[in-house]
Amino acid sequence: MIYTINTATNVMFPVIKSVFKLSDEEVYRMINNEHSKLLDKLQKKGINYSELKRTLIPNQKKENNEVCLVFDTMQIK
Numbered sequence: 582m583i584y585t586i587n588t589a590t591n592v593m594f595p596v597i598k599s600v601f602k603l604s605d606e607e608v609y610r611m612i613n614n615e616h617s618k619l620l621d622k623l624q625k626k627g628i629n630y631s632e633l634k635r636t637l638i639p640n641q642k643k644e645n646n647e648v649c650l651v652f653d654t655m656q657i658k
Contacts, residue, residue, distance in 0.1 A: 598608050623630050 594608055594612070597603065597611075598605075603611070620630050623633075
């Protein structure tokens with residue numbers, strides 16, 4: 582499963598920053614650390630992160646319609 586983080590609208594990081602009284606630099610390091618962990622996990626599975634670009638970045642062409650389907654497999658019996 583791949584998660585992307587939009588730090589511009591994500592409330593998790595401002596809350597963590599406030600609760601733990603972190604600086605912007607500390608939050609930045611935390612995000613980079615999580616990204617490094619993701620890269621390591623992918624590499625162990627033989628997946629090259631750079632090859633996922635088309636999956637992680639939406640197509641910016643206006644004439645293309647894209648759909649994102651999200652399934653919570655924990656809810657499937």
